[in-house]
Amino acid sequence: MNTDMINKRMKIIEDIQAELNKLKTHYEEALENDAGFQKVQEEVEKVKEEYKEKQEKILTNNAYKAINDQLKEKRLELKEQKEALSQELVDYYREHGTPEIEDNDGNVKRMKFSVRLVS
Template identity: 50%
Template sequence: MSDTTSVIQKRLKILDDLLKELNKLKDDLDGALQDDPNYGKFLEEREETKKDHKEKKGRIMATGVVKGYQVEIKEKIQEIKENREILSQELVDYYRENGTLEIVDANGNVKRMKFSVKLVN
């Protein structure tokens, strides 16, 4: 096992321990809040307000003009997502071909690439 692998394994263990501690703290906070009678009353009031807000918003959003905008926005968000995924792959290819982390955009601005890596199970 290499030194790098050992360091990564230690870092993963540290992160795992910290996440466990964070979850315990969150659970403790939830328990403390559940024991507070004012918090229960607050939750009930919040739910009533949310229902009222959702109902009013639903009536407004049901209008034709608003629905049209919602459809356009959803389509535009999907188009942006797809183009970002394509750009990501194109940037990886560019890096492989040129070995540089910088690229000039259409306006002449120098952009620097930033890579992000995640571990998945």
């Protein structure tokens, strides 16, 4: 496969993204011009402020803060384990040439690959 096809596909994606952004802007402008929506949005903002204040008050309690810290730690650990598994699966695929692997229970799992371009 040559780079012309890839570049063409990237241009199509850019064009669709630009069109999507325009539509999103029009949608948001339509909502901003609706008085009923504005009233509801103001009420939502008030509720969000109250929620945030209550949450901050609760988090000043050391027991809740400790639980929140544990949640953050476990989320980070889970993210790291998933990244490690992803790399191990790529290595397994390179070594064995098959996109399937059997888990501890005997179930066959199929690998799904995803690739992105980053600048």
